Amino acid sequence: MGNLGVYIQVPFCQTKCTYCNFHTGVVSPGRFAPYAAAVCREIANYRPLLESSRVIASPSIGSPTQTLDTVYIGGGTPSLLEPELLAAMLQSLRSNFGCFFKEVTLEADPETIDAEKAAHWAAAGFNRISFGTQSFIDEELKAAGRMHRREDIYRAVPILRAAGIQNISFDLIAGLPKQTDASWRQSLGEAIALDPEHISIYMMEIDEGSRLGLEVLQSGSRYSAKDLPSEESMAEFYELAQAELKSAGYVQYEISNWARPGFESGHNLKYWRRDPYLGFGAGAHSFSGTQRWANRHDAAAYVAAISEGKSAIESVDAVTSTLALEEEFFLGLRQLSGIDLARIEREYGVSLADKVAELASRGMVEKHGNILRLPASKLSVSNEIIVELLRSVPVVAGAAR
Ligand code: SF4
Numbered sequence: 001m002g003n004l005g006v007y008i009q010v011p012f013c014q015t016k017c018t019y020c021n022f023h024t025g026v027v028s029p030g031r032f033a034p035y036a037a038a039v040c041r042e043i044a045n046y047r048p049l050l051e052s053s054r055v056i057a058s059p060s061i062g063s064p065t066q067t068l069d070t071v072y073i074g075g076g077t078p079s080l081l082e083p084e085l086l087a088a089m090l091q092s093l094r095s096n097f098g099c100f101f102k103e104v105t106l107e108a109d110p111e112t113i114d115a116e117k118a119a120h121w122a123a124a125g126f127n128r129i130s131f132g133t134q135s136f137i138d139e140e141l142k143a144a145g146r147m148h149r150r151e152d153i154y155r156a157v158p159i160l161r162a163a164g165i166q167n168i169s170f171d172l173i174a175g176l177p178k179q180t181d182a183s184w185r186q187s188l189g190e191a192i193a194l195d196p197e198h199i200s201i202y203m204m205e206i207d208e209g210s211r212l213g214l215e216v217l218q219s220g221s222r223y224s225a226k227d228l229p230s231e232e233s234m235a236e237f238y239e240l241a242q243a244e245l246k247s248a249g250y251v252q253y254e255i256s257n258w259a260r261p262g263f264e265s266g267h268n269l270k271y272w273r274r275d276p277y278l279g280f281g282a283g284a285h286s287f288s289g290t291q292r293w294a295n296r297h298d299a300a301a302y303v304a305a306i307s308e309g310k311s312a313i314e315s316v317d318a319v320t321s322t323l324a325l326e327e328e329f330f331l332g333l334r335q336l337s338g339i340d341l342a343r344i345e346r347e348y349g350v351s352l353a354d355k356v357a358e359l360a361s362r363g364m365v366e367k368h369g370n371i372l373r374l375p376a377s378k379l380s381v382s383n384e385i386i387v388e389l390l391r392s393v394p395v396v397a398g399a400a401r
Helices: 029-044 046-052 083-096 115-124 138-143 150-162 181-193 211-218 231-247 266-273 299-307 321-332 341-348 353-361 376-391 394-400
Strands: 004-010 068-075 099-108 128-134 168-174 198-203 251-254 257-259 277-280 285-287 291-295 313-318 366-368 371-373
Touching (some): 004 266, 029 046, 029 083, 029 277, 029 299, 068 266, 083 099, 083 115, 128 150, 138 181, 150 168, 198 231, 231 251, 266 277, 266 321, 277 291, 321 376, 353 366, 353 376
Parallel strands (some): 004 277, 068 099, 099 128, 128 168
Antiparallel strands (some): 198 257, 277 285, 291 313, 366 371
16 A cells, blocks of 8 residues: 545635636635634544544554655635645644655645745645646636736746745646637747646536536527637647647656656645545545545535534445456556556456457557556547446446446
8 A cells, every 4th residue: 555645625716717617615714714623623533533434444544654745735726725724734634644745735826826825835844836827818817717817827936936846837728718729839838938847737628517518508608608619629739738748848647747757746646546545625535445435515514514523524435346447447547657457457357468459459558568558649538448448347347337
């Protein structure tokens, strides 16, 4: 079992972006401190709270023999919280786990950053900022309902550097309303010129969970649905990003992630490698290796439960061996480094040799020794390839239907 990761969810934002399908809300700042206190209490009582929800956390989780080495505070917009509240969450982890923090990430939106906050973050132990850049084009940021503008990004990056943050990640979204080939090229170019250590490229998701998605389904016009790029354009944006980032020296290590060598996200790698992690806060998810569980999403209900000493867990699911095998492929093959097929065949008692050989002959997968991987040119159709691969395993194909 690998080292432990902790994710802390802060589900508060200043406004709701038009494309957002996350469980986040706009609340008064007066609710931040009670929320942070609840998170600290959940951390301090995590083991009895898990037991009261019939979670069978492996004894090694959180034991003195296991090291907590990555923390990710995400949201929402956790950088809205007073730095003292974020520092208290880290301190609570230090008091309750065996910690050797290697990577401590805070998600921050550009307009929320100032020198005083950045200095506090660094002093508290944050060493990586995941920066909600999204685009460098004001027209696109405005159409998407973002609070920041291009100049906020240029103001915030030097502030973070001056505070001593040596690991900055930018998020960019391919497929924003009003995005064109030229504007995407510009956003990519400006992001690269600012020289972050890490860049994530997310493809715009359209579903009924966002105002923009609903508008697409209902053919409205308020949120610029008619200005969304086509799927073909989005595929071209992704390919352009792959080419531009590669020529700028970034290494793609996952479907959506590129890094300077040595700056891959250690925390996110845990998700794709199926290492254990604990989630704290409203809507946070956890994984022990044999179970996945999740807290309730509603922040007020979460705070009420924790304040009364009750668990906020609303679902606990066993990870059957069929599900575990699916996860090995769906999560593992997101990584460009691939997966150890021999280990998987041995652990799950399956044989994929014939199907792998057939897919390899069509250029859909690559096999080098025991390692199976997807070629970079096929990442955009990864799901189709993995479904085809798993169909050759009778037990998985049967259970998935
Ligand atoms: S900042 Fe992020 S979490 Fe908040 S509304 Fe926008 S997309 Fe959603």
